[in-house]
Amino acid sequence: MKKYAVLTSGGDAPGMNAAIRAVVRSGLEKGWEMFGVRNGFAGLISGNFVQMGPRDVGGIMQKGGTILGSARSLEFKTLDGQRKAIRSLNSAGIDGLFVIGGNGSQTGSYMLSKLKFPVVGIASTIDNDLFGSDTTIGVDTALNVALEAVDRLKVTASSHQRAFLLEVMGRDCGYLALMTALAGGAEAVIIPEVKVSPEDIAEILGKAYEKGKAHAIVIVAEGAEYNAEKLSAYFKEHHDRLGFDLRVAILGHIQRGGTPSAYDRILASRLGSGAVEAMAKGETGVLIGWVHSKLKSTPLEIVVNSKKEIDRSLVDLARILD
Ligand code: F6P
DSSP, rough: EEEEEEESSOOOOHHHHHHHHHHHHHHHHOOEEEEEETHHHHHHHHHHEEEEEEGGTTTTOOOOOTTTTOOOOOOOOOOHHHHHHHHHHHHTTEEEEEEEESSHHHHHHHHHTTTTTEEEEEEEEETOOTTOOSBBHHHHHHHHHHHHHHHHHHHHHHHTTEEEEEEEEESSSHHHHHHHHHHHHSEEEOTTTSSOOOOHHHHHHHHHTTOOOOOOOEETTTTTSHHHHHHHHHHHHHHHHHHHOOEHHHHHHHHGSOOOOHHHHHHHHHHHHHHHHHOOOOOOOSSEEEEEEEEEEHHHHHHTTOOOOOOTTHHHHHHHHH
């Protein structure tokens, strides 16, 4: 009987459990033996496998995070670590591996596939910065968490006529910040992809005040040149000239927790089962993503060597609609 394993890696994302469930149940349906790997690539190196039956993935769809655990393994980034992982897989008799994760994780998948181990990746990260999938597992939920924060901030900001800075996650990519700004009707957005100075922000906030707005919300991606810390320091330093305070709220890991949305559960179910179909056909060394509302497999080599661009017209749209 063929044996396959699944792991989750990198930052956890709401919907990962639905993807684990889809991989395990679709694999069992094919008559395979299914295993989970605990704690991502670190667990792969130490051979931390656990056999999974249909009941082991029951009642997990509605849970955020990952029941398998995740990790960012430095050892796995080395060739020695990757070889150790393949030795663990071989000694457990595993025929192929499913990797649920984002950019760093799929780089790991690519490394294993270059060493000739069959791997299929499943697109999952709240950042939505993975090439090969228009949207990734976890984005929709994280976006809705950020949006709820904006709605709540607006209430208190309006009551006090205050300006707020909300920092959302996004190390190298402003997708979450941009969409939060668009959906939340923020006055300004600061993302790594578009250069903006604190003086530009001061001008936008000044105009919001002139328009008679009772509040002003600026959404900033953590990876922007001027993140919450730097921007608020700038505003403090130039307080007398600029004339107002910028209060700060940092959402951080709150965005990654919570109940996965219907969209993320469905996306995860489709990508997970699509990954099993790809593995069954011998189509490995690929990422299964969602492109133009369809499952799409993209070679991992292309995925890890390409950059997903944000739609810059949405930056203009957010500005026009503020
Ligand atoms: O990649 C997802 C992400 O949530 C990023 O937005 C963030 O920069 C990073 O993970 C945080 O990683 P960690 O949880 O390891 O601090």
